[in-house]
Amino acid sequence: MSHPSREQVVRTSPLIPKLLEEYGTLTRKAMMHYLPSGAPQRYLYDLIADYPLRGGKMMRSSLCIATARIFGAKLEDAMGSAVAIELLHNALLIHDDIEDDSEERRGRPTLHMLHGVPLALNAGDSLCLLALRPLMDNMNRIGPRLAAKIFEETERMAWESAEGQAMELGWCRDNCNGLSDEDYLTMVLKKTCWLAMIYPSRVGAMIGARDGVDLDQFIRFGFFLGASFQIQDDLLNFVADSRYGKELHGDIWEGKRTLMLNHVYRESSAEEQARLAEILGLPRQQRHPEQIHWVRRLMDTYGSLDYASKIAHGLAGAALHEFHGIYADLPDSRDKQFIEGLATWVFERT
Amino acid sequence: MTQQERLHRQDPKRSEPIRNLTGFLRNSHSWGENPPGEEPGKTEPQGSSEKLDDVLTHGVHLGYKIIEEQISQGQRVAQRLRKRYPPMGDREGDGGGEIDALISRLLGLTKDMGTLWFDSMEMVLKTPRLLRGLAGGEEQGEVGIASNLAETHISIEIASSKRAQVSLNLPSRPQRYIPLVHALYATNPAFPPLTGISFRHCTGSPHPILQVEIPDHQPASTYTGVVADGETNEPVGTLVVRVLA
Numbered sequence: 245m246s247h248p249s250r251e252q253v254v255r256t257s258p259l260i261p262k263l264l265e266e267y268g269t270l271t272r273k274a275m276m277h278y279l280p281s282g283a284p285q286r287y288l289y290d291l292i293a294d295y296p297l298r299g300g301k302m303m304r305s306s307l308c309i310a311t312a313r314i315f316g317a318k319l320e321d322a323m324g325s326a327v328a329i330e331l332l333h334n335a336l337l338i339h340d341d342i343e344d345d346s347e348e349r350r351g352r353p354t355l356h357m358l359h360g361v362p363l364a365l366n367a368g369d370s371l372c373l374l375a376l377r378p379l380m381d382n383m384n385r386i387g388p389r390l391a392a393k394i395f396e397e398t399e400r401m402a403w404e405s406a407e408g409q410a411m412e413l414g415w416c417r418d419n420c421n422g423l424s425d426e427d428y429l430t431m432v433l434k435k436t437c438w439l440a441m442i443y444p445s446r447v448g449a450m451i452g453a454r455d456g457v458d459l460d461q462f463i464r465f466g467f468f469l470g471a472s473f474q475i476q477d478d479l480l481n482f483v484a485d486s487r488y489g490k491e492l493h494g495d496i497w498e499g500k501r502t503l504m505l506n507h508v509y510r511e512s513s514a515e516e517q518a519r520l521a522e523i524l525g526l527p528r529q530q531r532h533p534e535q536i537h538w539v540r541r542l543m544d545t546y547g548s549l550d551y552a553s554k555i556a557h558g559l560a561g562a563a564l565h566e567f568h569g570i571y572a573d574l575p576d577s578r579d580k581q582f583i584e585g586l587a588t589w590v591f592e593r594t
Numbered sequence: 595m596t597q598q599e600r601l602h603r604q605d606p607k608r609s610e611p612i613r614n615l616t617g618f619l620r621n622s623h624s625w626g627e628n629p630p631g632e633e634p635g636k637t638e639p640q641g642s643s644e645k646l647d648d649v650l651t652h653g654v655h656l657g658y659k660i661i662e663e664q665i666s667q668g669q670r671v672a673q674r675l676r677k678r679y680p681p682m683g684d685r686e687g688d689g690g691g692e693i694d695a696l697i698s699r700l701l702g703l704t705k706d707m708g709t710l711w712f713d714s715m716e717m718v719l720k721t722p723r724l725l726r727g728l729a730g731g732e733e734q735g736e737v738g739i740a741s742n743l744a745e746t747h748i749s750i751e752i753a754s755s756k757r758a759q760v761s762l763n764l765p766s767r768p769q770r771y772i773p774l775v776h777a778l779y780a781t782n783p784a785f786p787p788l789t790g791i792s793f794r795h796c797t798g799s800p801h802p803i804l805q806v807e808i809p810d811h812q813p814a815s816t817y818t819g820v821v822a823d824g825e826t827n828e829p830v831g832t833l834v835v836r837v838l839a
């Protein structure tokens with residue numbers, strides 16, 4: 245089994261972590277200005293600041309800034325949107341953790357584990373609200389018409405994300421099994437790709453090129469990059485490494501319909517399928533470690549991790565193909581190299 | 595070992611390498627079209643490299659299928675919304691219809707998402723700058739002249755026998771640098787790039803003039819490119835020329 249390991253040869257240009265650090269630091273600094281303080285500090289504002297202060301890759305905001313700069317915008321023109329992206333991302337993480345009953349986030353207990361569901365939920369709502377402020381500040385920086393268009397883009401992204409999340413949660417609730425790869429990729433397109441890749445790319449291009457670029461091509465690029473990113477993220481869930489900040493086999497514990505879980509179900513015998521359905525039908529708290537290990541062994545038997553890894557690599561290749569379609573005629577730059585490098589960085593990130 | 599005893603592969607039917615992506619995808623059996631004689635719904639055991647190549651092809655094929663459907667859906671929704679909310683140029687009056695519609699939709703969304711969002715979007719409506727900008731169409735001219743020319747003080751001269759629109763986006767004032775445009779490209783690589791683009795300075799005026807020459811044979815399309823700083827070649831803006839049929 246060749247699941248992701250620390251022995252992988254690193255091919256990603258050092259530019260990727262460098263620009264992530266550079267743009268991430270600037271975005272985080274700008275984001276801090278939007279985090280309120282005062283009463284009720286310990287019930288709200290401390291909670292709002294918790295996830296943003298834990299770090300994170302800052303990939304989404306960096307992608308937005310880099311895209312905007314490639315198309316000629318100044319970094320400052322993209323900063324409001326970059327901050328909004330990170331605030332929305334952190335807001336959705338809080339909600340996701342509650343919905344999935346996750347225990348860890350970025351190496352620490354999740355917000356609702358620390359403070360309870362009601363306070364965490366309220367903090368997530370407030371972060372969502374907070375994301376509107378930099379979008380409104382865009383009006384002064386890049387003009388009301390473009391700011392309004394970005395609002396419209398945000399509306400679409402929010403709906404797509406909500407639909408994708410609903411699909412995944414519904415599958416878990418109804419114990420849907422035998423889902424196809426098409427089902428999975430459609431869900432990932434909505435749940436992950438829009439916020440992680442498509443929205444930052446499109447907003448960046450809108451800021452940089454105004455009306456001078458076809459935005460549909462960023463849906464293709466963002467989907468392929470985002471889907472390979474999500475599958476790799478799911479695969480990292482099978483690696484016991486604290487650097488990933490996620491619980492080992494957490495997705496199996498949560499019964500998430502990943503590409504690997506759908507594959508192993510489809511490949512299993514009728515008897516194995518019945519046992520899988522029984523385990524996945526239990527609430528998380530009633531699942532036992534030996535059941536989780538059995539599912540994992542079954543995945544090894546049927547090569548489900550290799551299968552998913554192959555698909556992730558294929559999708560990353562398609563992302564590179566789409567990248568060249570968009571950017572080939574634009575001058576070479578650090579930002580262009582950065583976006584191109586994301587396709588390989590997806591597989592080597594920690 | 596004689597020549598006849600040697601094992602050899604049959605010559606392939608093709609006469610040259612097939613590097614066409616469509617042909618590459620069409621040859622896979624792995625997305626629901628089981629190869630002849632194989633039980634539907636079952637696949638071979640994993641492990642062989644041939645099988646894994648099929649898996650990779652399957653993933654890419656499926657990806658394109660899903661994303662093209664998504665884009666088509668988006669286009670249908672956009673067409674429907676355009677009918678309900680005609681763009682600014684199609685409406686009489688103050689030209690704020692598109693934005694009015696947008697704000698109404700945003701309000702609808704925020705009402706759906708709860709009172710916090712609702713309150714904040716009400717605030718958007720009360721923001722004087724937004725309303726001023728929306729009513730006046732503060733940005734982006736209709737034809738010919740770009741959005742922020744007043745800010746950047748650039749005149750445009752177009753030499754063309756065809757109708758054309760020019761959009762120039764220069765976020766900073768060009769007095770600090772000499773603007774330069776290498777060439778503008780269409781999405782269709784078969785179309786020749788527009789190369790007759792230059793900035794020049796007039797005697798007695800500190801502001802540059804953008805000259806756009808469009809050859810008579812230039813195909814109708816949207817040509818885009820980057821405006822660079824003439825000294826450092828760093829991108830400072832974008833230029834779009836739409837050659838209309």
